[in-house]
Structure formats: C-alpha cells, structure tokens
Amino acid sequence: MNIGVFGAGYVGLVQAAVLANVGHNVLCIENDATKRAMLERGEVPIFEPGLTGMVQSNMQEGRLRFSGSLEDAIQHARVQFIAVGTPSDAEGHADLSQVFEVARGIANLSGSDQVVINKSTVPVGTADELQALMDRLLAERGRSELRVDVVSNPEFLKQGAAVSDCQRPDRIIIGSSEPASIELLQEIYNPFNRNREKIMVMDRRSAELTKYAANCFLATKISFMNEMAGLSELFGADIEAVRRGIGADPRIGYDFIYPGCGYGGACFPKDVSALKASARQAGHEPAILQAVATVNDRQKRKVGESIHQHYGEDLRGRVIALWGLAFKANTGDMREAPSRTLLEQLWRAGARVRAYDPEAMLECRRLYGERSDLELVDSKEAALEGADALAIMTDWQSFKAPDFDLIRNSLKDALIFDGRNLYEPRAVQRYGLRYHSIGRLPA
Template sequence: MKIAVVGTGYVGLVTGTCFAETGNNVICVDIDKNKVDKLSSGQITIYEPGLEKLFLRNQKEGRLHFTTSLADAVKDAKIIFLALPTPPGEDGSADLKYILGVADDLGKIIKEYKVIIDKSTVPVGTAEKVHAAVAKNATVAFDIVSNPEFLREGVAVDDFMKPDRVVIGTTSEKAKKVMNDLYAPFVRQGNPIIFMDEKSAELTKYAANSFLATKITFMNEIAQLCERMGADVDMVRKGIGSDERIGKRFLFPGIGYGGSCFPKDVQALVKSSTEADYDFKILNAVMDINEKQKLHLLPKIKAYFNNDLKGKKIALWGLAFKPNTDDIREAPALYMIDALLKEGASVAAYDPEAMNNVRTVLGTSITFCEGQYDALKDADILIIATEWSEFRTPDFDRITKLLKHKAIFDGRNLFDLKHMEEMGFYYVSVGRKTIGSNN
C-alpha cells in the first residue's frame, strides 16, 4: 500500500518506519525542512531502541521517503496518517490546531478517495471535527478513522510490530476493509483488531493511559503508607501483583510518572470530563498526587543536611522520564533539579541519552558529566531519578570513594536493602525503610 504520514515526531517516525518494514511504500511529511533533510540523509532524529536499524534498511530499500510537501506526500497515497502534536492548552485541553490545519489543507488537495486516520491522541469528537474540516473543501469521497497508538517509549518498535491489540474507530465498511488489510501482517499471532465507533476509539486511548497512571499513583500512595507503617512496598507489590486480576505491571513505586502521554492524557480527559459536566474525582487526585510525588525525596534530602542545602553538590543519575528514551517531558528529574537549585545546591548530572535535551532547557545551570562516576566527583550525595540498566549494578566501592557522604537517595528502588546495609550506606528509597543513620 501507499501511505502518507503527516508529522515526523515520535509517533509519526515509528509509524512510518514500521509500516515500511512490512513492504508498504511510505512518505513522511513535515514542515521542518531541517528535520526532513536530516531524515532524508539517513540521520534519525529520535532515540528509540531498534528503530534506527529499520529506518536505515527501509530507506535503502526505497520504501521510506521524506518531504516537506503535503501535496506530494498524499498525491498517490490511499491512506493518510495524521501524527501531529496535540499539546495541552493552559486549561488542560488538547490543542487541535495542527490536526485541523492539515485537515483543512487535505480537503483542497485530495482528488480521489482517501482514508484519513487520526493517529494522534485526540479528545472525543475530534473525528467529527476533522471530517468537517476536510469536507469544507473536498470534492471527493473520504473516510475519517480513529486509530490511537499504544506505543511505550523504549519498546515502541516491538509494540508496533507485535501489538497487544489494534483499536480502529470507524463506521465505514470501506474503511474497515482498508484498515484490516493494512494491519493484517501485525496480528498474525491472533491478537485482535478491535473495530468500534470513532468516539469510543478516541476515549479508549485516554482511558488506557489514565488507568495506568492511576495504577502507578495508587502504588505511590501505598508506598507512603509503607514508610509510615514500617511495611515494605516491594513485598506488597509482589503480594498483589501475583493476583491475575491486578497483574504485575505498573506496580513499581517511585518519584512519579512523566513523559509525553500520561500527564497530558490524564489532564485532557479531566478537561473533557468537565466539559461533559462530570467531575472525574479519581483523576484529579492522580494529578495532584503525582505532582507531589516528584519531590518525594526532597524533604528527606533536606533532613539529611539539617535543612541546609546551600553549597551542597548533588550528583544525579538519570534525566529522562524513563529508561531507553531521551524524552524529558515532565521528567521528575527536572522537578528535582529545579527544587535543589532553589535551595542553593549545585547539580552534576549524567544520563546516557537525555543530556542534550536537558541542556537545551537548562543551559549551564547544572553540570553535565561524561560518565556516571564523573558526576560523583566531590559530590555530597547521589540521587537516582531514572532506572537505566547501567545504574542497577554499579561499583559501590567507587561510589564510596568519590562521594563526600556515603548516602544514596534512590527514587527508583534499584538496590537491595540488605546489600546496602551490609555496605554501610545511608540509603533512602520509596516505600521501604531507610538504611543507616545520618549522624
């Protein structure tokens, strides 16, 4: 099939590359000429494990192309994906100006039947708005389909190539046939293609992400109780995760969720609920708790230094909101850095992939280090904010020699409590007892 993908951000580039991998001819379009030039020359513009290999292979095979011309991209394409940003407005609502702007342009361009697909995460009712925007200028038949993505950063290629399910919102039998043929190669092992109406598909994406955010937040609340009651959140997690009705995933406590999806989608669903005259109390609580959780370690760090962080040098491992990505949107580490700087501390940070992105935001206000141990030199303590694999089994003797204080504040519960106690660390984690004494 010939496919056009409008937008070469995270979702658009993964979508275009993976469809090319199954033999389709894909043209990705973006208004950013610099980005298009980089992509056309074989330079991938995002970090996502496994993506670059597919990207380069399909470019070489002539199945993956890039352009700044919307008209050229959609001319021969039967299927058009809209993978455009929907940033939150000040009131939390998703901003649809990019999607509706392209929809307006498509109505003027298309000369034959097209299936136009909302791939972006959009509020309920967006398909109707896109249809109206295209229809305003269109002189040919077309269908609007809602096909939300369920990609996890860090494993997005596997998620796309081997999806748990494919959700497709359309009431058009013609569009159903096109979409079923398109996704058939991805569900050969029997995972379902679930057809539903457009509004249900739009709500499904928000409901899924909001539920997962709620699950994480619930465990962070349990962690708060564990700290106060002397229980161990890891034991509680294992105890409830073995119940198949609950499951093991998204039960790990920490310093809050971040990223491009959970914060934005929860906020947007709350806004949509308000517009529907419904007070979504659970999600309002989720947002409030998550904001507080991002700074969960701060009072513990201040207490360690008798509430005086002025002149203290803090080593920070991890800047991305999660491992295996360079995405720093709503990353808890950024909230921690801001709080530490306001307290008069300095920060030396290391992250395997996200430092360039943070540098564009923070400039020279913190020190960026070439390696994880470089960040420890002359630092008072270590904070861990992202659970990168290379942080899980560090050289603790080296950490001891480099830090002024043998103290680690772990926002991701990477280390075994007994092991930390045996090595004589002052070790603070989330929802577990504190090891050692700060005296």
C-alpha cells in the first residue's frame, strides 16, 4: 500500500521505517531541509536502537523515500499519517499548529478521497476539529463530493525501544466509527497483528484520551514511588525493600516503580501538562495530575540538594563528575532531562561539571554551547579525573557495574550521588566510597 507520513521525528520516522519494512511504499514528508538532507543520505538524526539500519535498508530497496513537498504525499498516497510535534505552549496546552497545517494542506490539495490517520498526541476532540476543518475547506473548494475521514491512531512507543514497540505493539487503537477506515487500518496493521488480536476499535475522543491517560498513569506511578522514597528517608525505611514488597502484588507489578531523580523526555512532562490544561479549560481541577507534576519537579532537584547538603550552598572550586545526560538510557534526548536541572543547579552555585553520556553529548553541546564550567569528555572514566564527587543521572547499562576502585582513587572525596539507585549501598561502601542514593538506608 502507498502511505504518506508527515513528520520525521521519533514517532513519524519510526512508523515510516517499520511500515516500509513490512512492504508498504512510504513517502515521509519532512519540512526541515537540514534533517531531510541527512535522511536522504541515509543518516538518521536521532539515536534509536535499530532505526538507522532499517531506514537505510528500506531506502536502498525503494520502499522508503523522503520529501519536503506536501503535494508529493497527496500524489503518492490516499492514506496519510500525521506524526508531527505538539510541544507545550506557555500555558501548558499542546501546540497544534503543525497538525492543523498538515490538515489544511491535505484538504486544499486533495483531488481524491483521503484517510487521514493522526498519530500526534493531541487534546481530546482534536480529531473532530480536524474533520470539521477539512470538510469546510473541501466545501469552499467546491469539492464536497470528496471524502476525507480523520482517524485517531495514537502511538505508544518508548524512546529507546521505539522500533521494537512499533514492530510488536501491545495494542493498536483505532479511533473511528467509519467501517471503511477501520477496515483500511486493519489491513495496514495486519503484519503486526498476527499472533493475537491487538486491535481495539473505539470512538475518536476515547482514543485520544487513552493516549493521555496511559502516559499520565505511568508518570503517576513514577511520582508515587518518588514520594514513597522521600517518606522512606523520613521514616528510616528502605525504598528498595518497599519496592520489592509492593511489586510482588500482581495488581501493582514492578514496572515503573523505580524511584529516582524524576521523569523527563518529550512525552510525560508534555502530556501531563496538556491534560492538566485541557481539564482546567473545561472547568475541572486535576488534583492528581497537579500532584504528579509537583512531585516530579521536586524530585529533579533532589540530587542537587543532596550535593548542597554535603558541601554547602557555595560550590565554587568544586568539580562534579556527571554520568548521564539523556533523560533515560538508550536515547540521546535531553528534553526535560533531570540532568539539565542538576547542571543548572551546579552552575548557579559556582561548580564546574565534567560530563559523559554515550549518546547525548552532541545534544548537550547544542543546548548549552561552549562553557567554561562544562567539560564534555569521551568516557565515564575521563569524567572522574580531577572531580570532587560523582553524580549519576541516567541508568545506562555501562554505568551499572563500574570499577569502584577506580572511582575511589579518582575522586577527591570518594563520594557518589546516585540519582538512579544503580548500586547496593553496602557493596559501594565496601570499596571505601560514601554513597547517597534515593530513599535507601545507609549501610
């Protein structure tokens, strides 16, 4: 099937590559000329395991192409995926300008029926608004006989595992009441729905709310555990023991109950903020969502506050080694990353930072430029050289079994501030290191 995909970000590029990989002919539209030029050379501008090889192989076999022209997509296909960004505005609402721009273009240029599949994360009711807009524009063109049907088809991808999530989805939600569109989506997704029935059909508004509810619930689990970690420190309990104790209950489970330095990334902060804003716009105060965001904002400051408690407020002359810049492992994304909160805390207090991350170094340099108080080094061991203490902010696999003797001998103060609870306190302290973690009992 010929398919158009608008947007070559995390969602659009992964979706385009995976659809091409099962045999669909996909044209991906990207307005950013620099990014598009990279893609046309087979260079993938984001780090996502497995994505580069899939893009390159499907380009070589002719099933995946890139363009900057909306007209090309209209000529190529009668099925268009919208997968453009919906960043938060100043009030926390989702900025839908790119979504509506694509919809206007499709309605203004189409010469045949189109099915428009929205994968961008949007407030409840957006698909209905898109449908009304496109119907109106077609009528203004005198082409009311054309049928453009909008389907809500939210994505549930995890950064760092987006390709595998797209190839083996837990569920495929189709928000539509049009039998022909539902049948079309079932045909598109048939290669991913063979081992069991994953497709769930519902109305468009329920599909849109399902996306927000999923991300906000996961964010709630994280903030809840961080709240419990704070109580563990207050009451003299060990959050790791608590985590194991509650995770054994199958109604709770072990996923997303790891305490740490807070969530970040492109999804959870934005989606919690957008659903809060939508609720308030409708006259409802979202108390739980507000608490989730409040706890997370506090948790992002936790490691920096621990450093201040040890050294005092004035950190001039101190050098902190930082392991981890990305908001999570297996990505180079620093959007809303807890590391950014820590960096800015340390700089305000006068400290210098020697930082290492396996994938986010270029992004860090893009965000902060050249600074005298930031040195980006090429290994986790190099970050330790000349540092007073080590802070850990991302749970990369390569950080989980370090050379503790080397850490102790390299650091002036033999001190670790662990924002991801990667180590057992007793094991660390046997190497002569002092260890500050989140909600753990000291050895």
